[in-house]
Structures are given as structure tokens and as C-alpha cells.
Amino acid sequence: MQMEQLYQEIILDHYKNPHGRGLRDPFDAESFQVNPTCGDEVTLRVKLDGETVTDVSYEGQGCSISQASTSVLTDLVVGRSVGEAFKTLDAFTELMQGKGQVEPDEDVLEDGVAFAGVAKYPARVKCALLGWMAFKDAVVRAEGNAA
Amino acid sequence: MQMEQLYQEIILDHYKNPHGRGLRDPFDAESFQVNPTCGDEVTLRVKLDGETVTDVSYEGQGCSISQASTSVLTDLVVGRSVGEAFKTLDAFTELMQGKGQVEPDEDVLEDGVAFAGVAKYPARVKCALLGWMAFKDAVVRAEGNAA
Amino acid sequence: MSSADGLDVAALRKDFPILQRTVRDGKPLHYIDSGATSQRPRQVLDAEREFLETSNAAVHRGAHQLAEEATDAYEGARQKIADFVGAAADELVFVKNATEGINLVAYAMSNASVAGPESERFRLGPGDEIVVTEMEHHANLVPWQQLALRTGATLKWFGVTDDGRLDLSAVDELITAKTRIVAFTHQSNVLGTVTPVATLAAKARAAGALTVLDACQSVPHQKVDFRALGVDFAVFSGHKMLGPSGVGVLYGRRALLEAMPPFLTGGSMIEMVQMASSTFAPPPQRFEAGVPMTSQAVGLGAAVDYLSVVGMDRINAHEHLLTEAALRGLAEIPGVTIVGPADMKDRGGAVSFVIDGVHPHDAGQVLDDLGVAVRVGHHCAWPLHRRLGIPASIRASFYLYNDLDDVTALLDGVRETKRFFGVS
Amino acid sequence: MSSADGLDVAALRKDFPILQRTVRDGKPLHYIDSGATSQRPRQVLDAEREFLETSNAAVHRGAHQLAEEATDAYEGARQKIADFVGAAADELVFVKNATEGINLVAYAMSNASVAGPESERFRLGPGDEIVVTEMEHHANLVPWQQLALRTGATLKWFGVTDDGRLDLSAVDELITAKTRIVAFTHQSNVLGTVTPVATLAAKARAAGALTVLDACQSVPHQKVDFRALGVDFAVFSGHKMLGPSGVGVLYGRRALLEAMPPFLTGGSMIEMVQMASSTFAPPPQRFEAGVPMTSQAVGLGAAVDYLSVVGMDRINAHEHLLTEAALRGLAEIPGVTIVGPADMKDRGGAVSFVIDGVHPHDAGQVLDDLGVAVRVGHHCAWPLHRRLGIPASIRASFYLYNDLDDVTALLDGVRETKRFFGVS
Numbered sequence A, B: 001m002q003m004e005q006l007y008q009e010i011i012l013d014h015y016k017n018p019h020g021r022g023l024r025d026p027f028d029a030e031s032f033q034v035n036p037t038c039g040d041e042v043t044l045r046v047k048l049d050g051e052t053v054t055d056v057s058y059e060g061q062g063c064s065i066s067q068a069s070t071s072v073l074t075d076l077v078v079g080r081s082v083g084e085a086f087k088t089l090d091a092f093t094e095l096m097q098g099k100g101q102v103e104p105d106e107d108v109l110e111d112g113v114a115f116a117g118v119a120k121y122p123a124r125v126k127c128a129l130l131g132w133m134a135f136k137d138a139v140v141r142a143e144g145n146a147a
Numbered sequence C, D: 001m002s003s004a005d006g007l008d009v010a011a012l013r014k015d016f017p018i019l020q021r022t023v024r025d026g027k028p029l030h031y032i033d034s035g036a037t038s039q040r041p042r043q044v045l046d047a048e049r050e051f052l053e054t055s056n057a058a059v060h061r062g063a064h065q066l067a068e069e070a071t072d073a074y075e076g077a078r079q080k081i082a083d084f085v086g087a088a089a090d091e092l093v094f095v096k097n098a099t100e101g102i103n104l105v106a107y108a109m110s111n112a113s114v115a116g117p118e119s120e121r122f123r124l125g126p127g128d129e130i131v132v133t134e135m136e137h138h139a140n141l142v143p144w145q146q147l148a149l150r151t152g153a154t155l156k157w158f159g160v161t162d163d164g165r166l167d168l169s170a171v172d173e174l175i176t177a178k179t180r181i182v183a184f185t186h187q188s189n190v191l192g193t194v195t196p197v198a199t200l201a202a203k204a205r206a207a208g209a210l211t212v213l214d215a216c217q218s219v220p221h222q223k224v225d226f227r228a229l230g231v232d233f234a235v236f237s238g239h240k241m242l243g244p245s246g247v248g249v250l251y252g253r254r255a256l257l258e259a260m261p262p263f264l265t266g267g268s269m270i271e272m273v274q275m276a277s278s279t280f281a282p283p284p285q286r287f288e289a290g291v292p293m294t295s296q297a298v299g300l301g302a303a304v305d306y307l308s309v310v311g312m313d314r315i316n317a318h319e320h321l322l323t324e325a326a327l328r329g330l331a332e333i334p335g336v337t338i339v340g341p342a343d344m345k346d347r348g349g350a351v352s353f354v355i356d357g358v359h360p361h362d363a364g365q366v367l368d369d370l371g372v373a374v375r376v377g378h379h380c381a382w383p384l385h386r387r388l389g390i391p392a393s394i395r396a397s398f399y400l401y402n403d404l405d406d407v408t409a410l411l412d413g414v415r416e417t418k419r420f421f422g423v424s
């Protein structure tokens, strides 16, 4: 059974006890993302202070992969600069789209390395990226609003 | 070579020397028919006198089969009653759609029996029926006008 | 060994090469996803290949021997399929899938506004109403939304009851003199629910509305006779009934097809073409623009032969048996809720369910790891899932090649899923 | 034995089972009708069958292993085909045939009037002009006539010269600020004429018009690069390039596909669906409603592999050699007139002609009786035939599996036709 490789303890922990969940005010921009093949959805808000991501709050419904990866996202980006956050986002995206061939960097991705197994299941990659897409979109909107 | 069975002398004769060709006045109704797969076309007029077909005149372009069968048509219907003409039409249609299994009745079809070989070539059946469809349509129109 | 219903499934399964394969490190494949697409027996694969190796040519266009043979094979398949669903050959239009068939009708109706007077009855505008149901597959919903958008007509719908039946209580408010189209499914691809087609068709007819039946999930699984059902149009897909992908069928009553304006235009569907304008061939050619899916039609003809030899009644009885076993087994597992009718009344072989505390996607993953191929998600029936208050579901859908082993594997998989995610 | 151009036709022919058969009482088959549809090598048949026997499932819908493999195979084919025509994978939409591809663009443009502001640039109305040519296949003419009818736009066209070239003398009157679409063929399926695509595309671009290229007769026969040609949209069909029937391709520049409203609607092309309205997925999914022609896409991928291994340049050179031989041979037969360019400049391997005193249908019948399969009629280019003053023509169209024997059989057949009908 390869399920243990896919569903690492870290993933199941984040799924059962998600970090930063709930929609909070104030925020600079909100993004709603949906996975059309399964109906999973997430609404995510970001609050920036200059170049710093000061809060990420979210609500949604979805599988353990999508919920846990959004929870991990908040750990990885809140308190960091937008530049750093986007670097992490790129690293996570690369890992997910790497078909299991990409070696994750634990220094960058921390708990995110637990998702390495997802990359072998193409139908689940979108789940893992759902919250991250929402984050990217929300930041772009926030910066657009500020400009 | 089975071509001699398809292109009987009678067909080639009618093709080279078509009977009743040309559009004539007076007429009661006209029909234009086209074979969309090859572009062959015929314009055909009928003149009725009560129940009698007194003239069939036509013009068109097409292969030997379509031209010859229209020529044979004029021989078979002019001077006959509409009822008789439609019986001949039914017999000819049955022969054409019979896939080579129908035995033609020479008493009814006269020169028309020469087309028996056409029934084995499905793509040519429409050619043989083109003028006959025009005749049928024109008579229906003529009777519609009269009514 | 033949099952209780007289179907020798073990023998049948030998006809389906893909069912011999294993998945996920050597596990036998339990393919319980035929509602999405069915597998093909070698008889269908062979028929298509034989056609391609002997008679392939452009149909209805050539005069040479290959073209004659190809046209014969293509039209022969049409006749065979027409016999199978109680229609005449010239009432069947080959399309690429059922989705295209529904779109064809919807676009022909908006095209009617720029076509001749013969297509008057297809014209739609503000004040006119289109009625669908809340249990439709997106294929029988979105095209009507778009038609409403194009024409200014209004879209209305039948609701669904909590136990997954069509809510007919408002039928007389829904189907009225304003109604122009009633489009509904014969069998829900999620719930398995079989709808009262004849009743709805009669109501629609009395109101002067046209009916469009989505027969995607009925034609593969039971004997269907479109004339007897009294519908005006119906669609189904080849790939769900042992046939090839890339071919589907639109049925339309002859008088309607004759009056209906074309949809896709181009070669083979014309009567006369000039630079400025064209006229069109009679049906079914009018609706088959371009070189068609020739070998696929031949393959679908072979699929219909295969189904007929096995017998639709026996197939239906066999699926009934499997569905009943699955429903019974699932009901015994704590935390599992059936989505749709829990009994066997007016119900086909799609069994959808949810597991408390486990997202369907996660359940599907564990099942897949055990070799059990089911579908998870909203199954292209998102509004239905929203209505039932669930984001997604797990669907098992049976066909003639499934057996009680597949049911057992499913039930074991559900238990293992619960164990894995620690829910009880 | 390899021919002068280095193509080992005898070896290639062994890959095509149908070419081994005989017709009309044992005569070897000379299949010179590839312009209508091509034959398929066993490599293509095998690829499709292997897919169906191992990985068949509904693509983009399932999460089980079969669905993963099927999706990979389907998207892998898209990538392969994209590489073959100089495009990115997400710029290719799978359609059932080229005809559907052209209709897709034409309907998307009329749908733009009820879509959001992002599709503004596709909207068409009175005063706007659509430009086509007099040498178009009905597939690239009738959809534009219908679009004009639906929107009130005006249809205009380039004429054809007596020697079968596009008459560009009026180009500046035809392509103006009013022009919204310029739709034209890359290579005439009747005349063999190759059109100056880059020139026309540049003119259209300068005028702010969109170009739609009918590449049905170019992609199978020469190296084509849509980006390099600078067209906005292009279409071609699988069945004309050794691939399956039931699959074709629409190419569209990414930015255009992204802004274009959908055509067929239903499953797999949506983003969100509610009862009253829906939003749509990004391209190419937005344009692929319903379960697609999965195995056919895989087969087309295999066809592209086959063509690439043989080499498009060698195929082109080989057809050049056969065409030249046919043109030379026909010119020597009294009473035969070539329809289209009589020289090899900007010319592909379709050779159409008429015989004085013999109707093309009758000539086709004699040729067929001799085992020579050619097409007779207007070849879905009726206005072109009318322009050239002929009701129909005889067309020989060559492909990689033809050889000089086929040319000889054609020429002998034409002579026999004349003898049979007693014309000299």
C-alpha cells in the first residue's frame, strides 16, 4: 500500500488541525478558486504591510490534500516578504508538477516536503495547488489595488 | 470488364441522341433537381391534359446515366395517363433500389430495363433517378396548381 | 460460472482485454466506472479494424468500390442502431458525443430565427420557457442556459426531492403554454434514478413543447424505445455502451428533423452551394457536416450487436442484482450515506455515496490503490450536489462485465478507507 | 526498391493492410483518393488498439490509474501534434473534423454578442466584412455564409484566375478596415494550388482582421508551422493524414483562445455550474465539451510519429514527383484538360482534369472498374467548378504510399475511358 507515502502524517495532521483557517478582517484582497473537476473550492484573503505578508486567512471545502496544503501555505508565507513567498510558491509548484522527479528542498518548503508523494498522482496535483493559486491571485490583486 | 453490363448500348444511344430534350412551352409545372454529391442537375417541365401527360421537356447536365434515363423517361410517360406513368416510375425506382436483386419487367419498362446494371452501383442510383424525381415533383406541382 | 441471473460474466469478461490487466503494483482491476465510460470487447475492436483494413473510404462522396463499401457499412450501422432504439434510420444523426447532440438541437433552435418559415416552430424568444431538471448532467443544462442567453428565453427547472427523485409537485406551474422545450434525463448518472419519461413527454406534448431526452445512462443499460416513450429528441454516446469514443447519436422525430435548420455546415450536408448562399440536404445528412466518424459508427454497430446477443433484459437484471448487493452492503457500513434512492424502485446501476469524515477524493485514492476504479467528484452534476448539500460524492457504476467480486472489493475498500483515515 | 526521391514505397506499402486488397474481380487497388481520406498504417491501428486494451478511461475526469494513464496519453498526443505544426499544446483544440473546427470559430464569433467584454474583439455585426475565396471547400465557405446570416455581416471573396490561382488583383479593395475575418485555404483540394499564406496573413493583420487557415490539404503533405505562417486560427483533419476519422484539430493563438467564448457546452469545459448560469474553463478545455475522441487523438499522435519518421520533406518530394508525372502524362492525352495549374510551381499533389465528351462520373466508373480509385464530382468545391465553367471533374490525389505504377494505371485508365465511350 503506497497510501502512507501519499498521505504522510504531516498532511493528515494539517488536515485535522488546519492552521490559520477562517476568514479575517482586515484584508487587502480576496481570491476564490475552484477545482472544476471535483468542486473543491477555497476563498483566501491576504493582508500585506508594504512588502510583508502579515496575514493569510481562508475558508473552503475540499480533500485532505487541498486543505492541508493551504494550511502549510499559511505557515510558509505569513511574516515573510512577498518576494520570499513567491519563491516558496515556485518551489512548491515545481515539486508538484515534477511527476515525482523533483527533489524537494526542506529548507525552503518545510512541512511542504510532505506533499512530494502527490506529484505522482496527476489528478491530485491540482488539489495541492488550489490554495497556492488563490494566494498568488490575491497578492496580485492586492498589489494592483495598492498601485 | 463489367462496364458493358452497366453501360448497355441502349443507354449510350439515349445519351448521344436524347429524346425530347430542350425546354418547351406551354407547360403546367417545372421542377429543378440536383444531385448534391456530383452537381448533376435537371430542369424538367410537364404539360398535362386532364389525366394525360402530353409533354415532358427538359434540360440539364450530367453523366450518361442521368441523361439517358431522363430520355427514356420521356418515351415511357408522354401520351400515357398520370396513373400509368406513376406505375412505371414505381417500377423503375424499385429496380434501381433493388441492389441488383429485382428482375425488371420489359413490358412496363421497355428501354428502361437497360438500367438494371446501375442498381449494382449504389453511387449511380441517384443519377438514374434524377429525371424521374423531377418528373414526379413536376406532376405533383401541376396537379397542385390545377386543384 | 454464470451468475444468478443467467449471465456468464466470467466468459463475457474474456472479451474485454483491459479487464485482464492489473493496476497499482499488481492488483486486479475492479472497473466500476462504466457510467463515465465503458470498456470495449474485442468484437467491437475487431469490427472497427476490419473495416479500416478493407473498406475505409470517405462515405457518401466517392463512386469507387471502397467508397461504396464504406457507405454501406456506415449506413448499415445506422440501421442497426436505429432498430436497437426503436427508430427509423433516417431519424438518427451521428454526432461525436451526446453533448454535441444536445448542442445541435439547442443551436438549431437559435438558428431558426435566421432560417426559412418551415422552421418557425423552432424559434424561441423572450417570454418562451425552457424547462430542465436539477439532476441534469452539465451536458443537458449548460447548452440550454446558453440557448436562453442567445434568444432571451427563460430557463426553469424541476427540483429534486431529498431522496433523489424528481420533484413533480410543481409540474403544472413548470410546464405551461409558455414552455417550448422540456429537456431531462432518462436516468441520473449520479443517483441512478429513472425518471417518468412517458408522463413528462405527455405533459410536454399537451403543452405544445418539444422534449429532449438525455438517454446516455439508459440506452446502454436497458431496452429503450424512443417512439414508445413519445419523446421528440434523444441523445446517447457510443463510449458508454461498449462502443468507440468519438461517436454519439441524436434521435429526432422525422417531421422535426425535416423542418429543423442545420447546425454545423460544410461538405456533405448541402443541396446547392453558391458563393453567396446555400441550401441544405434532407436529414440525416443535413446534420452531418464533413467527413464523419466512419469506423466509429461501424464500431458502435458492432457494440449494439454485442449487447443484443447478450440481451438487454439480462444485462438489466444483472445490474439490478449488483446494485442491490452494493446498496445493501453500503447500508451496513456505519457512516456511509447513499446519495439517491436507497431502494431498487425505478433505479439503475449507479450507486453514489459519501463517507462521514472522509472527502470523496481521499476515498477514491484509497479505493484506487486497492484496484477499485470508481469516480469521485460532482460527476458533471454540480447543481445536484449543491442541492443535496454535498460538495462531491463517490460513484460506483456497474455494467455487464462486473460481478459480485467487484461489489465485495468496493465494500472492502470503503472499510479500508475508513480505517486508513481513522473514522469509525 | 526505393523511388528516385529516396522513399522506399514498396516497404511503406506493407504497413497499409488495405493496399494489399483487390477490387472489382481481383484487380489490384490503385488508391489515388487520399485527398478525400487517407489510409491508415498498422502503426496507427496498433496504437489505438493498445490504448483501448490497456488505458481506456474518461480523461480529465477520473482519479484512478486508468484515468491518469488515459489523460496522459491524450495530452501526450496533443503535445506531439502541437510540435508537428509549430504550436504550443494549449493552442490546440481537438474537434471531430476540420469542419467542426471552422464552425467552432464561426459560432464563437456570433456567441461573442452574448458573452462578456473580454470577447469584444470577436463581435460581428452589420458593416463588418468576412472575406473568403472562390476556391474554398464548402467547409470553409458555408459556415461563414451562416455567420454572416446570423450577425448581419457581409461576405466577400477573392476570385480565381483561369489557370486556377487566387486572383489577388483586388486585394486592397477586399481586405480593408471593415474586414474582420479572412478565411482561406492553404492548398486547394481540387486544383492543388498553394496560396500565399504569409502575404494574406500580413494583409489581414495590417487591417486588424483575424485569419482562419484551412490547412486540411497542407498539414498532411508538407512541413507546416502555424506560428511562422502568422495565422490566427487553422484547422486540419486526422483522417487525411494517416490518422483516425472522428478527430481533427483547431489551432488558435493562445491570446485569442483565451478571450474567445465557448461553442459546444457541457461537461469538462466548465469552471463553475449553477442552475441559472455557468462560467468556463481556460482553453483548450473550454472548447472540448463532453467525453472527447480519446483513442482517436492517440491514433493521430501515432500518425504524426509515422509521418515524422518518414519525413515530411521526403513525402513532399515524392508527391511532387508523382504529380509531375501525372501532369505530364495527362497533357499527352488528347482531349484531356487539367483543371488548375499545369506546372509544378506552388502546387501540391491533387490533379483534377476533365475529358472532352465524357462526363467525370462516367470516367470514374471506368477507372473504378480498372481498380483505380479516384474522386469524381465537385469535391465539395461547387462554386469553384462553376467559376471554371465545368459541372464536375476527375481528381487524382497522391500520398506517400502511391508510386509511379499508380500514375501509369491512371493514365491507362483515362485512355481506356476514351476508348470505351468512343471519343478520340
Ligand SMILES: Cc1ncc(COP(=O)(O)O)c(C=O)c1O
Pocket: C267, C289, C290, C291, C292, D035, D036, D097, D098, D099, D100, D137, D139, D140, D185, D187, D188, D189, D214, D216, D217, D237, D248, D380
Ligand atoms: C480543403 C479542405 N477543407 C476542408 C475539408 C473538410 O474536412 P473534413 O470533412 O474532414 O471536416 C476538406 C476535406 O474534405 C478539404 O479538402
Ligand SMILES: Cc1ncc(COP(=O)(O)O)c(C=O)c1O
Pocket: C035, C036, C097, C098, C099, C100, C137, C139, C140, C185, C187, C188, C189, C214, C216, C217, C237, C248, C380, D267, D289, D290, D291, D292
Ligand atoms: C446523464 C449523462 N448525460 C450526458 C453525458 C455526456 O456524455 P458525453 O460526454 O459522451 O457527451 C453523460 C456522460 O458523461 C451522462 O452521464
